[in-house]
């Protein structure tokens with residue numbers, strides 16, 4: 001049997017390191033002022049990282065995301081991200 005992959009875009013969650021279809025992940029992007037935004041379009045320019053929904057809370061609090069995006073996430077910024085995700089879900 002051949003492994004059929006159908007070219008579904010796959011990305012790795014920075015927290016659990018699982019590879020998932022891109023649509024099951026939330027893209028975060030570091031914008032020019034160093035803060036982090038939820039990229040619901042998946043097309044924003046900038047250094048991006050993906051978190052899956054299961055890791056969302058842990059991922060935002062953990063250090064993997066900071067390392068992936070090479071920035072620090074302020075408390076305000078983190079709260080913004082939580083609010084943004086509530087709208088997506």
Ligand SMILES: [Zn+2]
Pocket residue numbers: 013014015016017018051052053054055
């Ligand atoms: Zn994950």
